[in-house]
Every structure is written in structure tokens, then in C-alpha cells.
Amino acid sequence: xxxxxxxxxxxxxxxxxxxxxxxxxxxxxxxxxxxxxxxxxxxxxxxxxxxxxxxxxxxxxxxxxxxxxxxxxxxxxxxxxxxxxxxxxxxxxxxxxxxxxxxxxxxxxxxxxxxxx
Numbered sequence: 506x507x508x509x510x511x512x513x514x515x516x517x518x519x520x521x522x523x524x525x526x527x528x529x530x531x532x533x534x535x536x537x538x539x540x541x542x543x544x545x546x547x548x549x550x551x552x553x554x555x556x557x558x559x560x561x562x563x564x565x566x567x568x569x570x571x572x573x574x575x576x577x578x579x580x581x582x583x584x585x586x587x588x589x590x591x592x593x594x595x596x597x598x599x600x601x602x603x604x605x606x607x608x609x610x611x612x613x614x615x616x617x618x619x620x621x622x
Contacts, residue, residue, distance in 0.1 A: 508537060508541055508543070509533065509534055509537055510533065510537055510543040510544055510545055510546045510569075511544070511545045511546070512529070512530065512533050512545075512546045512547075512548070513545070513546070513547045513548070514526055514529055514548050514550075515547070515548065515549045515550070516550050516551070517549055517550070517551035518551050518552055519550060519551060519552060525550065525586065525587075525590070528587065528590060529548050529590065532590065532594045533546050533548075535594075536569070536594070536597065536598065536601060539601070539602075539605070540571065540601045540604075540605055542571040542572050543569060543570070543571050543601075544570045544571060544572075545568075545569070545570045546567070546568070546569050546570075547567070547568040547569075548565065548566070548567055548593075549564075549565070549566040549567075550563060550564075550565050550586060550589075550590070551563065551564055552564075553582060560584040561584070562582045562583055562584045562589070563582065563583060563584070563585075563586040563589045564579075564581065564582045564589065565578075565581045565582075565586070565589040565590050565592070565593040566578070566579040566581075566593070567579070567581075567593045567594065567596075567597050569597060569600075569601070571601075571604065574604060576597060576600045576601065576604065578593045578594075578596035578597040578600065579593075580596070581593035581596065
């Protein structure tokens with residue numbers, strides 16, 4: 506069973522949503538399946554302050570810590586909060602994949618890049 510990181514979910518200027526919390530927890534569990542080194546995960550969901558007659562977009566910010574490193578996905582905005590959530594976690598998945606790839610390659614990866622320059 507994978508280690509589930511300590512997760513903090515913050516609804517800023519929004520009422521708490523059990524359905525949204527459950528969706529966030531599922532996505533955090535998915536992240537921890539392929540990157541077991543996750544220590545903490547902080548998710549902030551808030552409406553973007555905008556004066557318009559159209560629907561207010563939501564912003565999802567995601568901060569993850571793993572062994573000595575902090576990753577942030579904070580550019581996910583959409584009028585559908587679940588789409589913003591999907592985009593934030595998609596961006597974080599790509600960052601974690603890169604971090605895992607760099608770690609597996611070890612110091613030889615950086616030396617190879619220097620030799621190509």
C-alpha cells in the first residue's frame with residue numbers, strides 16, 4: 506500500500522465541499538503511487554476575484570514537498586473547479602515525473618548535459 510502524504514486542503518473564500526475534497530484526495534493518492542517520496546501536499550482552491558458578469562473562474566494552487574525539494578503548480582484557472590483541479594494535478598504530475606527522472610539518472614545526468622554544451 507503506498508504512503509499517502511500529509512494533505513492540507515484549503516478552501517479560500519469558498520464553502521467546504523466534501524465532493525471536491527474527495528476528488529483532491531483521489532488525485533493525491535494517484536501522485537503518491539508513482540512518487541512514494543512525497544511528504545506533504547497542500548491544495549488551495551479559491552475563486553479568482555474578477556468583476557464580470559460571466560462565471561467566476563477558480564484557481565487551484567498545489568504545493569508538494571518531497572526529499573529536500575518543493576514543487577509548485579499555481580497557474581491552473583478555469584470556470585469549472587474540477588477542470589482547474591485536473592490541470593493543477595496534471596502539471597504537478599509532469600513536475601514529479603521530471604524530478605523522478607533526474608533522481609534516477611543521478612549525477613551522471615548533469616555531467617552528460619555539460620559534455621553536450
